[in-house]
Amino acid sequence: MRVVWSLLLVGVLALIAFFGAQAGGQALFGIVLPYLAMAVFLVGVAARVVGWARSTVPFRIPTTCGQERSLPWIKPASLDNPSTGLGAAARVLLEVFTFRSLFRNNRSELREGGRFTFSADKWLWAAALAFHYSFLVVFLRHYRFFAEPVPAVVAWIQGLDGFFQVGLPVVYVSDIVLVAALGYLLWRRLADARLRYISLHADYFPLALILGVALSGVLLRYFSKADIVAVKELAIGLVSFHPAVPKGIDPLVFVHIFLVSVLLTYFPFSKLVHMAGVFLSPTRNLANDNRMHRHVNPWNPPIVGHTYAEWEQEFHDKLVASGIPLDKE
Amino acid sequence: MPEKKRDELVQIDYTPPQRDWMDPAIDFAARKGTWSYPAAAKNLRYLGLPNPRDWSPTDADWQLPENWQQIIHDGLAERLTKFRSLKLFLDVCVRCGACADKCHFYLGSGDPKNMPVLRAELLRSVYRNDFTTAGKILGRVAGARPLTPAILKEWYYYFYQCTECRRCSVFCPYGIDTAEITMLARELLNLVGLNINWVIEPVANCDRTGNHLGIQPHTFKDNIEFLVDELEEVTGIRVDPSIDRKGAELLFVVPSADYFAEPGIYTFMGYLLLLHSLGVDYTLSAYASEGGNFGLFTSNEMMKRLNYKIYHEARRLGVKWILGGECGHMWRVINQYMDTMNGPADFLEAPVSPITGTAFTNAASTKMVHICEFTADLIKHGKLKLDPSRNDHLRVTFHDSCNPARAMGILEEPRYILKSVVNNFFEMPENTIREQTFCCGGGAGLGNDENMEMRLRGGLPRANAVRFVHEKHGVNLLACICAIDRAVLSTLMEYWVPEVGVSGVHELVGNALVIEGEKSRTTDLRGKPLAGGKGDADA
Numbered sequence: 101m102r103v104v105w106s107l108l109l110v111g112v113l114a115l116i117a118f119f120g121a122q123a124g125g126q127a128l129f130g131i132v133l134p135y136l137a138m139a140v141f142l143v144g145v146a147a148r149v150v151g152w153a154r155s156t157v158p159f160r161i162p163t164t165c166g167q168e169r170s171l172p173w174i175k176p177a178s179l180d181n182p183s184t185g186l187g188a189a190a191r192v193l194l195e196v197f198t199f200r201s202l203f204r205n206n207r208s209e210l211r212e213g214g215r216f217t218f219s220a221d222k223w224l225w226a227a228a229l230a231f232h233y234s235f236l237v238v239f240l241r242h243y244r245f246f247a248e249p250v251p252a253v254v255a256w257i258q259g260l261d262g263f264f265q266v267g268l269p270v271v272y273v274s275d276i277v278l279v280a281a282l283g284y285l286l287w288r289r290l291a292d293a294r295l296r297y298i299s300l301h302a303d304y305f306p307l308a309l310i311l312g313v314a315l316s317g318v319l320l321r322y323f324s325k326a327d328i329v330a331v332k333e334l335a336i337g338l339v340s341f342h343p344a345v346p347k348g349i350d351p352l353v354f355v356h357i358f359l360v361s362v363l364l365t366y367f368p369f370s371k372l373v374h375m376a377g378v379f380l381s382p383t384r385n386l387a388n389d390n391r392m393h394r395h396v397n398p399w400n401p402p403i404v405g406h407t408y409a410e411w412e413q414e415f416h417d418k419l420v421a422s423g424i425p426l427d428k429e
Numbered sequence: 430m431p432e433k434k435r436d437e438l439v440q441i442d443y444t445p446p447q448r449d450w451m452d453p454a455i456d457f458a459a460r461k462g463t464w465s466y467p468a469a470a471k472n473l474r475y476l477g478l479p480n481p482r483d484w485s486p487t488d489a490d491w492q493l494p495e496n497w498q499q500i501i502h503d504g505l506a507e508r509l510t511k512f513r514s515l516k517l518f519l520d521v522c523v524r525c526g527a528c529a530d531k532c533h534f535y536l537g538s539g540d541p542k543n544m545p546v547l548r549a550e551l552l553r554s555v556y557r558n559d560f561t562t563a564g565k566i567l568g569r570v571a572g573a574r575p576l577t578p579a580i581l582k583e584w585y586y587y588f589y590q591c592t593e594c595r596r597c598s599v600f601c602p603y604g605i606d607t608a609e610i611t612m613l614a615r616e617l618l619n620l621v622g623l624n625i626n627w628v629i630e631p632v633a634n635c636d637r638t639g640n641h642l643g644i645q646p647h648t649f650k651d652n653i654e655f656l657v658d659e660l661e662e663v664t665g666i667r668v669d670p671s672i673d674r675k676g677a678e679l680l681f682v683v684p685s686a687d688y689f690a691e692p693g694i695y696t697f698m699g700y701l702l703l704l705h706s707l708g709v710d711y712t713l714s715a716y717a718s719e720g721g722n723f724g725l726f727t728s729n730e731m732m733k734r735l736n737y738k739i740y741h742e743a744r745r746l747g748v749k750w751i752l753g754g755e756c757g758h759m760w761r762v763i764n765q766y767m768d769t770m771n772g773p774a775d776f777l778e779a780p781v782s783p784i785t786g787t788a789f790t791n792a793a794s795t796k797m798v799h800i801c802e803f804t805a806d807l808i809k810h811g812k813l814k815l816d817p818s819r820n821d822h823l824r825v826t827f828h829d830s831c832n833p834a835r836a837m838g839i840l841e842e843p844r845y846i847l848k849s850v851v852n853n854f855f856e857m858p859e860n861t862i863r864e865q866t867f868c869c870g871g872g873a874g875l876g877n878d879e880n881m882e883m884r885l886r887g888g889l890p891r892a893n894a895v896r897f898v899h900e901k902h903g904v905n906l907l908a909c910i911c912a913i914d915r916a917v918l919s920t921l922m923e924y925w926v927p928e929v930g931v932s933g934v935h936e937l938v939g940n941a942l943v944i945e946g947e948k949s950r951t952t953d954l955r956g957k958p959l960a961g962g963k964g965d966a967d968a
Contacts, residue, residue, distance in 0.1 A: 152516055152520070153513075155510050155511065158512065164836060167840045171806055173809060174841045202600070202602045208531070210439070210441055214893070216889075216893045224527060228525070294443070294544070295524075295526045295529075298547055299524060300524065302571060369562055371520075371521065371523045373520060380513065381514075381604040383604035384604040388837070392792070396769065397769050397770070400769070403730055405738055406738070411639065415646050418645055419646050419647070423650075
């Protein structure tokens with residue numbers, strides 16, 4: 101029942117911000133914690149990336165998922181088995197933008213009589229992609245709070261996102277997709293016994309937290325009468341380093357901001373660092389060109405195997421008896 | 430063969446147990462048939478590896494060094510800075526579960542700790558406890574566990590229950606490679622003397638005699654002469670391979686099983702016939718008489734130590750470049766490690782086929798060419814006279830071996846060769862071949878008899894796909910380019926699909942190869958009569 105703890109924890113966090121802001125903690129939740137969270141996020145993620153980068157890559161170990169480049173008349177799989185750095189870069193970018201490996205996903209099932217069947221299973225891929233992209237769009241849309249005038253590209257994304265023009269205020273597709281995808285990702289962890297077995301607090305908590313962020317945002321946009329002008333004033337104050345909390349901001353705004361602050365703070369210490377880590381994965385970002393160009397191991401240990409001379413000495417008589425030539429003949 | 434019958438073995442329960450995976454409990458005595466015997470003390474002593482002693486996993490006391498926890502902690506700390514792969518893979522897993530049903534051991538056993546994600550969590554949980562902020566503060570809530578004897582026993586069980594096949598890595602959105610996790614976990618286990626004899630004995634043999642099987646030079650020569658005689662009986666041609674001959678153009682290195690036992694020996698006969706028919710100037714070596722490298726299943730240091738011999742011998746003999754036989758993990762080492770570990774091979778020349786003049790530019794630095802690359806090039810240039818009808822008694826499918834598929838990508842060459850030398854070739858279902866190929870269940874040192882139940886379970890998905898093409902197309906031969914496969918799959922087929930045999934690709938080349946001066950063939954290289962009395966009709 102790990103999921104319950106995570107949901108409860110997020111609920112408690114929300115309540116802390118809701119009542120804390122009303123009890124005079126507006127500067128704390130609106131200014132101090134957001135700044136702290138941003139600092140922890142930036143320093144923390146940078147530290148993680150530097151930490152990985154400082155570990156060496158002794159061997160070139162791409163997972164090859166297609167034909168190698170060998171003879172000129174055999175077509176190589178230049179993305180799935182890249183033989184150049186450019187190919188490897190393309191492989192990583194496609195991984196980042198399209199979740200290509202996840203797209204391969206299939207489901208193996210054991211049928212009666214001990215037969216396995218394999219069927220395509222794109223649900224995880226689709227939900228993961230939907231979640232990440234809708235989150236990105238929501239994130240980009242928020243720039244309208246931080247910039248005056250609103251950049252054209254943000255306005256354009258916003259227009260596209262609200263294309264269906266349902267309701268007033270206009271319902272954004274990204275909001276619906278984000279909440280639905282999060283719901284699915286949470287549901288599958290609970291519904292599949294196998295996934296339930298492997299899931300940790302660290303798997304439920306980020307989902308619950310982001311769900312909290314999304315739902316508080318949805319409440320603010322569609323249901324509360326938050327004073328947008330005041331919120332924008334707060335946001336611009338933060339990014340221009342002249343922070344001030346204007347009067348009349350709905351306490352729900354502080355819940356939203358606080359949950360985002362928790363997310364930023366939690367990020368560098370959690371599995372969410374996969375966002376940065378995916379770029380550094382040695383099985384994906386290296387070309388399979390080992391036999392063409394020598395890869396150097398910076399700590400290559402000075403190991404010498406059993407030498408020929410030692411071997412010949414041990415087996416000398418047997419070599420002579422069987423007529424195998426010795427080294428000095 | 431295990432006591433369990435086939436129908437019993439396929440009753441697999443995938444329901445996870447009630448017990449939390451973080452509470453370890455392995456009863457080795459109750460799980461006989463699913464683990465391998467530990468390394469004999471004499472082998473560890475010979476190799477200079479730590480903590481040699483005689484012990485059994487069923488013992489309560491594993492006789493570990495007093496400070497074993499510290500040794501493993503320090504070993505992990507060292508490897509986290511040495512291997513970015515390890516640090517990253519321990520950090521970024523999101524437990525999405527995409528890898529879960531990709532592991533042949535999970536599919537064949539239903540044991541949730543055979544899901545790649547949980548196999549890695551066994552180590553990851555200890556890493557969190559010792560090396561991450563969240564783990565240090567929050568402990569179990571953050572998925573962290575201090576290393577206990579029970580957890581160490583679990584490591585021993587599950588890290589010697591992974592064949593390092595990399596299938597899970599194909600599906601992982603971050604490319605997390607359980608082979609890498611297993612390899613480094615085994616390095617840690619080796620630090621406190623936890624290893625298996627079926628890995629360590631071949632390593633000790635290889636270091637001393639030159640090959641895993643411990644074949645000494647005079648026996649090496651005898652074995653080859655025996656195969657030369659056999660070949661003469663079938664073809665009427667007497668081939669004349671040289672051993673340790675200086676000044677040959679090529680050094681030819683094969684896995685030792687190819688000159689030791691069926692069915693590998695037929696593949697070896699195929700190599701010899703091919704090279705002889707073209708007059709290739711090559712030599713074998715009694716010193717570098719092993720292409721495989723069980724060091725890969727021990728530690729990077731041991732891998733380097735064993736691999737050392739190939740370049741050392743190539744330099745001594747003064748050859749131009751090196752040709753390598755059909756072997757799976759051997760090619761992982763050659764393709765991904767050899768040049769880095771024991772190169773640069775600047776005393777060799779960039780390989781060029783002496784027959785076609787083709788430059789193997791993909792091997793320009795390592796200077797070692799796979800015999801399937803070599804032969805595919807020969808066939809493409811029309812240098813071989815082939816009579817595929819000599820393989821008409823065979824209906825063939827091809828098993829991509831894990832390492833050549835997922836650590837190299839040699840997929841088309843063997844298929845091109847097969848389609849040129851057999852008339853009846855059928856692919857297995859697409860989710861079971863090429864980069865998605867299923868392991869034989871006995872790689873990475875697990876192909877021993879005491880581990881038989883686990884081998885048969887792990888091999889079940891592969892066997893299933895073979896059974897499918899056997900029933901659909903009448904396939905009766907499973908060809909592959911791996912020596913471990915040839916040994917392990919033979920047992921696997923005997924158990925699951927007894928109608929199907931196992932061979933190397935070059936055995937079938939040897940069957941089809943038409944050589945000037947040969948006698949009219951009545952049998953294949955195994956001495957089995959050709960289809961429709963073809964040989965007789967020709968005669």
